[in-house]
Amino acid sequence: MLLDARSLDEKAVLDCDVCIVGAGAAGIAIACELAGGPLSVLLLEAGGTSFHAAEQDPLQGSVAPSSPHAPAHLYRRHGLGGATAVWGGRCVPLDPIDFEARPYVPHSGWPVGWDEVAPFYRRAHDYLRSGACAYTVPEALGADAPETISGFRSDVIDTDRIERFSEPTDFGRAYLPRLRHASNVRILAHAHCLRVETAESGAVTALACAGEPQRRFAVRPRFTVIAAGGLEATRLLLASDGSRRGGLGNESGRLGRFYMCHIENTLGRLCLTPQARPAVVDFERTADGVYVRRKFCLNADAQRRHGLMNATFRLHFPFISNPAHRNGILSAVYLAKDCVLPEYRRKIATIERAQRDRMVQDWRFWAAHVGNVARDTVPVGRFGADWVRRRILPQRKLPHVVVRNRNGVYPLDFNMEQVPNPDSRVGLGADTDAFGVPRLHIDWRMTEQDVDSILRTFRVLRDAFARSGCARLDLDERSLEAQARDSTPIGGHHMGTARMAASLRDGVVDANGEVFGTPGLFVTGSAVFPTCGHANPTLTIVALAVRLADHLKMRARGEQAASIAARGQMAA
Structure with a gap:
């Protein structure tokens, strides 16, 4: 069932067994794993079924002047499917060494091992539509x-x-039909989760939410899963500061710290x-x-x-910006750079900075690019036709441009991978969004x-x-x-700000993603990565989400069995 939070009654209260905050890759994977089961599921998504620029405003934030990090909103997306609506599709698992506590890598080591995560990579492949789990x-x-x-x-x-x-698979388009027809799943679009409210014991009492700035409602779940993305999940924990410790799960002082990008x-x-x-x-x-x-x-x-x-x-x-490569295809792509994805535009700009002492962009620079295209008219034409055939038209798309160098160079x-660094961090800024939630301030560092x-x-x-x-x-x-030193952080890889650890002394969540000190509240996604390896995070995000879904099913069965046993003892 698909509902719109903007049409809810003022101060409505919704009850459910599992509330999932965020309908990106992780949130939708968990909802699909729970679909058709005994647990009632409410999936909250701040956006709608299609992209609207106005709905992206809460993702705006600030970046420290000394940091080369991209603007806070870039590479993130409110809307069903989240960032999978705009991702490139690269799927790579972490390596076994990434899970190890390496003596030369401070703060390294996961509380789970490679063997515990590996089986879930195979199940994640089904969601990502990336074929067999084979990487040699x-x-x-x-x-x-x-x-x-x-x-x-x-x-x-x-x-x-x-x-x-992956195709690349847009989780919103791919899995919305399945979830809409699941009798135990409700999807609530345009639903902004503003704060997690807790009792003195630390247990979650409600989620304070809004469909519009002046239309508030609440959710009362048994279990809460924050799957809002590597930055937004941490923002919600920071903003839910009933503990006055700097956010939920911040007993160790590590919430928002150890921010890693590749x-x-x-x-x-x-x-x-x-x-x-x-x-x-x-x-x-x-x-x-x-x-x-x-x-x-x-x-x-x-x-x-x-x-x-x-x-x-x-x-x-060769460097696409420099026409000395004398390749018409590369020059054509460079001249059309404003049509490519923002991340690739930013990469081109980084290369240009590195070459600034050797490359002057005067009229001769542009004439050389045009000349390259003119000399390679036939190859450029073939490339354009092939690009339409393999990138524009099919569902499974050619990922991006790769051109063989004629000189073997x-x-x-x-x-x-980055070293986990406690001084690389995200926090709350002074400005707030239209819902009154403080915006993120990012200070990424090498x-x-x-x-x-x-x-x-x-x-x-x-x-x-x-x-x-x-x-x-x-x-x-x-x-x-x-x-x-002029290297840049990959824009969409936001990791480590709610790190997983064996104890609250060292992290924010435990090996299952449950927030220390807040029973029943879970975080999933790249925010929980203690280290990041070199692998793009999406495959691991989905694998951990599927693993968490299994844990929630087992946890619910355990609580039900304990309740039945307790009632039997009382009757006796």
Whole structure:
């Protein structure tokens, strides 16, 4: 059943067994797992079934002047499906090492292990529509698939790893029909959860909500799941400050701290030797039609031996901004950059900053780009037709542009894990939104260990490629550190601000996502990640959501059994 909170009676009170705040990937996955069962479910979504700009205003916030973080609202979305309405579809699981307490990574270690989470990745794949849970070249593409770089062998670099891509699946469109027809599920659109109200015991008494600024209502749930996103979930906990400890779950003082994003940049030049050496650069498709792309990583032993953070690398095309690449396709994409996704526009701007001393954007710059397109009219035309055929028209879309370099030279695009840093944080600002809730203030930071890990990782890669005889990694040591410091946080990866821990001394929620000191209140999503690995978070978000749904079912059965036993004892 789909309802509109703006049509509720003033001061209405809604009862349910499970209230889920947020109808993005995590919230919808939990609702689907509970659909058709004995628990009554209320799914609250601040937006509607389609995008409306005015509904995004509560996501606005401020960013510390010294931080390169994107504007607070960017890459977030109010509306059924949440950010899955605009995501790129990349699916990657965390690695076993990401769950470990690593002595060289402060505050590392999850209270759950890889073996406990791995089974839920397989179930998450069904929701994401990303095919089999297979992440090596032989598993995904078959034993006869060509090597990523022909002849390359290394004892530190894994080159048989892949990333898979969802359609990309918009959870609102994909799962709204199923939830609307589930007899135990109500979806309440345009429903803003403003505050979690608690008793002196810490238990949740109600959720204070609003359909419009002047139309308030309340929800009284047995269990509450905050699935509002890596930033918005923390904002709600911070704003629910009945404890006067700085927010619910803040007994340890860690709420809002340890804010991590993946660090992104493009550094160095990998030169294949000889330049005609076969290498797989473009997207491939599995037998079931899923797009995948090769990547390579330092293996876990190398990470431990050198004390490095986890990272992934991809062969990238030349800097798109610089017309010296003489590639008409790249110039056409650059000239049309205002039509691409905001995150890619921001990446282009980052590259331009890094090249500012070597690239002047005068009339000659623009003429060179136009000249590239003119010289490559036929390839550009073929690319445009292929883009329409594989990106615009089908449901399963080509993820993005990848262009082979004619000279066998590829910059390395990387995503790297951040060190959990308590001084990188989000908090509440002085301004409020139309509902009276304080807006977020973001102070994302890199650490010296982050920069050091980037530099030493690239040097380990350089030495490994040199030993192989298959390629040469050129690094400009004079500018390498400055380039590393100019790396940016990936905009949509908001992690760590309500971290999971074994005890309230070290985190905000326990291994099941239950908030310390507030029984029956759960948080799910990337906010609970204690460390972030290099993997895009969506697959792990859905896996943890499915795991939480199983826990809620078991918890409800346990409480019911205890209630029946208690009544039997009283009767006796």
